[in-house]
Amino acid sequence: MTMTEMAVSYRREADALRHRMRLVREKPARTEAEQIAKEERLRLLDAMRRDTRDVAVFCERYYDKSYQGNQHFRV
Numbered sequence: 001m002t003m004t005e006m007a008v009s010y011r012r013e014a015d016a017l018r019h020r021m022r023l024v025r026e027k028p029a030r031t032e033a034e035q036i037a038k039e040e041r042l043r044l045l046d047a048m049r050r051d052t053r054d055v056a057v058f059c060e061r062y063y064d065k066s067y068q069g070n071q072h073f074r075v
Contacts, residue, residue, distance in 0.1 A: 003059040003060075003062035007056045010055050010056035011053075014053045014056060017045055017049035020045055024042055
């Protein structure tokens with residue numbers, strides 16, 4: 001599997017996380033504790049989505065010599 005092919009998989013996962021975030025946002029919170037849990041869940045899902053998207057970009061541009069990229073994912 002090439003890095004470009006892996007990028008497609010990461011993009012799909014980022015889309016799935018975005019969809020999950022939409023579902024969590026739509027669900028009403030009945031209590032303050034539920035609202036706090038909902039906000040925490042959204043924060044974690046957003047961080048996962050952002051990291052997954054960043055890895056996808058890194059994989060897409062792995063073979064591009066001019067791409068400096070995100071230093072966090074440097075191989």
